[in-house]
Amino acid sequence: MDFECVPSARNQNLLLRLLGDLGRGRTFLLESGRSYHYYGSQLLREEEWRIFLGKCLLMSDFSDDRHIGYQLVDGHCVLLLSSGRLNNVIPMVVAEL
Numbered sequence: 001m002d003f004e005c006v007p008s009a010r011n012q013n014l015l016l017r018l019l020g021d022l023g024r025g026r027t028f029l030l031e032s033g034r035s036y037h038y039y040g041s042q043l044l045r046e047e048e049w050r051i052f053l054g055k056c057l058l059m060s061d062f063s064d065d066r067h068i069g070y071q072l073v074d075g076h077c078v079l080l081l082s083s084g085r086l087n088n089v090i091p092m093v094v095a096e097l
Helices: 009-020 046-057 065-074
Strands: 027-031 036-040 092-096
Touching (some): 009 092, 046 065
Antiparallel strands (some): 027 036
16 A cells, blocks of 8 residues: 655554554555555455455545555556665665554
8 A cells, every 4th residue: 555644753653553453464564765655465355455445545644545546446456666766765664563
């Protein structure tokens, strides 16, 4: 999941609380310099995936609603993290949930 909030101690703590409520097993919060990203270690069945995306939409102050909408329309998720010319920060795991 891609989030749209600037990295800060406050935002990270709020995200950890919100994401902890999802109960998705072993998951990770990454910081990429400009935002946060959430990865899970387990595949979801289609119904679980739709529920997960719906819950992420409820995090409207943090989640990228357009990104979620495109995922729902396309029927799959793609999230690529990398460093490069526009963002030279290497994404780091900041928490394991």
